[in-house]
Amino acid sequence: MKSPALSVQLAPHNKKGLLLSNPVMAASGTFGYGTEYAEVVDIQRLGAIICKGTTLKPRPGNPQPRLWETAGGVLNSIGMENIGIDALIREKAPLWAGWKVPVIVNILGESIEDYGKLAKRLDKASGVSGIEVNISCPNVSAGGMEFGANPKSAAEVTAAVKAKTTLPVIVKLSPNVTDITEIACAVEAAGADAISLINTLRGMAIDTKSRKPVLGNVCGGLSGPAIKPVALYMVYQVARAVKVPIIGCGGIATASDALEFIMAGASAVQVGTAIFTNPCTPLDILEGIERFMKKEGIRNLTELIGAAL
């Protein structure tokens, strides 16, 4: 049997489109700007890379400590440290222009106008294949999750970005809401080409010796295998509510995890925390999906998308 077809189109209604050679992406914040792991990972084989969340101005991020391991999970409160959009366009995007793997830029604003400005800056940048709109970061005081917590502001941010760019626009949703389908429907109606979910769940840890919170910023975002069932169910719910492609994210560490998300309705998946455990995880997952398809006699990945709905 010949190799199964793994390519996916994540922005079918966008003129530029967002065609991935396979559905396995590296999640924002875990893979830097794509170059960091290049000595040990053949990054060009990835479906896509989502770069570190980027703001208009450089940000120093939150106080230390910023990272803490929990049972099967990781709490982080990086606080959006990043080099800012100017340095990204000047120093990083030109590298990406020569890459086979598409790079998607994750953006975060403190105001709705910020998101529009960021989108405008990226619109003509060569090397940028798409934008992921972060309305779900739990670790910043202004912006981020604040916009993703209600359908109206989520839609406004989406519309502001769409108005300033012809690039495909993915909106990344927060799980820290009462009804995620409401937000998903709102951003779809506002023009999102695709939806990615979930960002991290808010959590904390306490150092019993010092009797104080472990993280410098008290609260962090929980990721890793511990959150997988939560993420999976949210993908399942959103898949029943929207028509745009969905990118599943949250605790994916194995091909079987990825296949669950695909069967729950995701057209692609993002791998994040598991990259820290093993940098080769995304490519191992890709090979595992391929093996599964061959074994099950599946010719095209699309046959599996939403199979469990």
Place this chain on the structure above:
Amino acid sequence: MKLVNAPIISNTEVLPNIYLLQARAPEIARLAQPGQYVMVRCGEGYDMPLRRPLAIHRISKDGIFLFYTVVGRGTAWLSQRESGERVDMFGPLGKGFEIYPSSSNLLLVAGGVGIAPLLALAERAIDSGLKVRLVIGEKNAAKIYPERLLPPGIKPVITTEDGSLGQKGMVTDILPQFIAQADQVFVCGPLPMYQAISKTGKKLKNKPTQVLLETVMGCGVGACLSCSIETRQGRKLVCKDGPVFEFGDILWDKIAAPACSGRC
């Protein structure tokens, strides 16, 4: 950097709660510089998502040694691995110590298990024909690095807080005796030791001093920004720009204790 599933040659408790692990990893040994570290995967599957950053203790032709304290469930798991088993290592990572071409006398100052990266440096320096003075400070004699494990040619000066071995007091007390002869100083130990040195900084002022920092790390390659700290040279990543820094570049009154937990 390499990802290696390295066979364990030995892994024994050489001091209470402190282990010496020798692994066959020629790919890492070939590239390793003193002061660099490896990220070790702990536990089965994805139960412990974060690798543990451990200093390279000694470098041989076909492998590396790690000298680590059991401080949590990851290192507890590692301590139970036996020879013949394999351990997944990612490295060598980070920027190691730098010996200047003009230096001929080196002063190495270890606080507790801070000896871990300094032994590799001592061996490298002796192999290059340099003179090395190694000073080790500990709480008591029972915690002092076993003499039988020291590479030939290294005779450390020892201080203990209770005076049970060597000179009584803190390692920082006896530094003034050795500073004058040293061309370069290298320190590794707990944060209070660094802070004590920084307070008596005038005594070190004219000596170029390098320090090794430790922190919780996510990636080890500068991708996740978990270990970012503010320094006199701007923001730096302990994982990639360090773990070795110029002593004077670190803002000792600002650095958070758990970001530099003193366990190297």
